[in-house]
Amino acid sequence: MAGMEKERPIYPIGMVQELTGLTGRQIRYYEQRGLLKPARSGGGRRLYTPRDVRILLEIKAALAGGASLDALRTRAGRQFPASATETASLAQPRDLEVVRNYFQETRGPTSVYPIDHREQLIETIDELRLKGGARRVRRGEKERGP
Template sequence: MDLESRKQLPLFSIGIVEKLTGLSARQIRYYEQHGLVQPARSQGNQRLFSFVDVERLIQVSALLDEGLNMEGVKERITRLAKAETTKEKKSVEPSDHQVYERMRQEMLERPGLGGASEFQGDLFRFYRKR
């Protein structure tokens, strides 16, 4: 089980969340009504919160302390969530080892000067005379 899956596990009852966040049960239920957190439910219909839910409640509390109203909090959280997903979608830069291996493969596949390399411009800066 990876770390993200563990953060999503519903573990905490509302009493524990009250102690962790400093919020009252009434405030937590209010934020749930507004869709800011969606705790899981046990078979007995008890709310069970995950680490992610606890972090979100702390974030909501901090935003309200900054003076935002509920609509402002919803908007900010939605914007932050979109920024997270776009950051995850961005391609990751290849490591130096990956670039080296790609260049090596390209040189082995194209002996001689027949084809142009996609790295040709990058390599030129290392070999030009200053």
């Protein structure tokens, strides 16, 4: 069945860094914050599944869109990430373009990201942008950095 592929823990953190473009520090930090729980090898090494990689990419995109780790952690408690709609909803209306741009232009890291999911995400974002109207960023409002 679709979505029932084997998700064996196989990637060492170094590989995950290459796949996501995140630093080991960030990856471990997100785990510390409860967004991930990778398996461990006998020697204590972290082993990530393809799903873990997707989750990290979701986090990266959501964070770029202005979402907070706490907001993401709330979702993680259940079945993070879930859907494209949910990912898009994590971003602030004014930052939807940032998230959309990420999924639209990102190359390497998305080699492990389901293309259909990405396209669905972009469509969802476009819908939200239209529905939410062309809300503009208020001048003087605090910006979020990486």
